[in-house]
Amino acid sequence: MSVRVRFAPSNTGTLHMGGARTALFNYLYAKNKGGTFILRIEDTDRERSKEEYTESIVEALDWLGMEPDEGPILQTSRLGMYNERIEKLLEEGHAYRCYCTPEELEEQREKALAEGRKPKYSRKWRDRTDYPEDQPYTVRIKMPLEGTITIDDMVQGEVTVDVDQLDDFIIMRSDGTPTYNFVVVVDDADMDVTHVIRGDDHLNNTFRQVPVYRALGLEPPTFGHLPLISGLSKRKGSAAVQDYRDRGFLSEAVVNYISRLGWSHGDQEIFTREELVEYFGFDSVGKSPSNFDEDKLKWVNTEWLKKLEASDLAQRLLPFLKKLDLDVELDDRLVQIADLMRDRGDTLVEIAEKSTYFFTDQFDYDEKAVKKWMKPVSEPAIKEIIESLEGLDEWSADSIGTIYREVGKKHEVGLAKLAQPTRISLTGSTSSPSVFDLVASFPREEALRRLRKGAELFGDDE
RNA sequence: GUCCCCUUCGUCUAGCCUGGUCCAGGACACUGGGUUUUCAUCCCAGCGACACGGGUUCAAAUCCCGUAGGGGACGCCA
Structure with a gap:
């Protein structure tokens, strides 16, 4: 069976670097296996879900070059499906109605926490049928009462949890909407997802979801829980992906950088997308969390800028x-x-x-630079260069360079004494690319205009 | 509190599975030199880590146990 993976963010916020990396690992795994990458939006939180976030997530993924093969699929578009399944579970005795009120549950939870116990639903309604009339109720799934659940995770290896850690969680709210831990299972199964790759904040949830698969008569998929990127703050990667775009990072660099958070391929640091797809595999994904380091992102960016x-x-x-x-x-x-x-x-x-400065002459001359370089020694040579430039046949860095060298030799002044005044005239400062390239980068008339104007800065003898 | 996961230079990591080739390699950052018409690039060098404690073994970063620290989960959020 071919690989099908999904990236399933909730649309309660923009995509940040942590989410982008999860998406990337899904994408890379799918592409490496010749599989399918699905985008599903988990929008069952009616309070906080916003369509604009869906759009923002799609845009971010698009910028990063990870267009989904399927989706975005909205969970709310599938509400009917979930209700059907819940009805079936109820009929088969895998789930039951619970008439506890939120207040009652909250009280129990606080009490348990205060007494140092694990907060766990009492299973009060698990085996009851004396349902009160016209009262709102939730539906809870019956978790196994004894035994252990083991998963063989692609990243974490074998992880086992005792079922006494699990309680009968709610799969349908009193307003009739299904909850996350139920919905993911149904969706992943319906979409034939073969590998669930997500952050390891979901590892514990997995042990709740496995019994749901079983109750539904389904085989759980393979899981891969990625270590989280720790300490994400606005400054450290939890800003929207688009913020990095707007700050001038290249998408290639962002992808390259986040791919190396928790994954590696020997000592290689710079990867093209093709290499990433070719080399990616869970054998090389580590289990420990990593930090977002903007200095290194910048370095990766400079490498891509050069490429x-x-x-x-x-x-x-x-x-x-x-x-x-x-x-x-x-x-x-x-x-x-x-x-x-x-x-x-x-x-x-x-x-x-x-x-x-390439595009405007509205710049200030750096005073210190003017004082240091616009000296009489350079003046005659610069003036002669201006004249030669006027009559130059070929306006190119090479021929401009030839003129500078010849005139410099004739006047017996070093190149720096001609280069710096030129830079100041053209850019206002002494920091720029090679002078010859610099001069050549302007149309001849503009270069001459700036040189003539700059020449007025030549000071008196000291 | 309970459960799960993690722990190699400041940071990202290689090595760990299949103990010896590791007085631990690479990269970012930092420091110092060099190249260069300025700045930047580039080149060279330096700094710098196996969390701690026990075992097992001729030999442990590598295997086992414990401790400490960090993260995550415990919702009618996802």
């Missing part, structure tokens, strides 16, 4: 440049600039911010 095709990079940089109110469009010049700037920042945001 991308220049034209691709330019395209991705464009929106960030536009956000800075710059007059830019996707053209050869932008591609050239992207290529020059790609290793000069950790994120697209930083690169965009450092690239503003």
Whole structure:
């Protein structure tokens, strides 16, 4: 049977890095096995579920390149299915009505906790049939009364729990809606899910769900419970995936980075999507929780920034440049600039911010730099360079470089004394790509205009 | 409180299953050098860990037991 996995977030919030990693491991496992990746939205929490979150989750997955093969499937669209199954369980004696009130249960729970016992439903209505008339009731599943339940988890290995830890949990609320631990089972079974891969905060739930499978006459799937990413805070990965996109991280880098949280492939750090799909397997998934380290994410991002095709990079940089109110469009010049700037920042945001001078001359000259470099020694040479540049046949970094070297030699000034004033004139500061590339990156008239304007900064003799 | 899971450099991890090749390897970060027309990139070096305690064994990061610490679960949330 072919592999079918599902990522099943609730739509009570946006997708954050922890969820993204769970989705990724599902996706990678499915693709590695040539299987199917399903997206299901767990929206049975009527209080908190919001459609906008569903959209946000779909968008995040899309950005990360994990389009589901099936879905999104909403659980609320399947309500009828659940009621049928509950009726059947009731008829077969695998479930029963419970007339306890929420207040009554809460009281018992608090009492148990206060006395240091495990809070557990008393099973008061398990074997009763003297149902009160017209009273609201919930439906509870009958858990086995003795024995143990063992699962063979793809990540955790064999885990056994004594059934005395389990109680008859509610599968249908008094308002008639089914609860999570019941609904997941029905859905996973109906969708022919073969492998349930989720965070290990669900490990305990698994022992509740297995008896539900059995009561329904179904074989439980294979489970894989991933260790959680610990200490996620807004600053550490629990912000929406889209926030990382907006902060200038590449989706490849995000995917690459989160894949390495709990999984590894020897010493390799940088993976293409194809490699991830090819190498991924639960043999290499660890059991211990990991921390989200933004410094390393940044490093992975710089690696991807270096890897991308220049034209691709330019395209991705464009929106960030536009956000800075710059007059830019996707053209050869932008591609050239992207290529020059790609290793000069950790994120697209930083690169965009450092690239503003390419698109506007509204910048301030760095005073210290002006003082240090705009000196009379450089002035005659720079003036001659400006003249030579005016008549240059071929406007290219190479030929521009030739002029700088020749003029420098003639005036007996070092290259730094020509390069720095040039940088200041074109960018306002002394930090930029190679000067020749820099000059060549401007249309000739613009370069000359800035050089002439900059030349006015040359100070008097000291 | 009860149950489940986890524990190798600050962080992500390799090694653990199949004890010796590990006085523990790689990566990020950090520190110091070098290359360079600036900055960045890049290169080199350094710093830095087997949670603790018992066993088993000729030999343990690797196997067993315990302790401590961390995480998770215990809902008419998912």
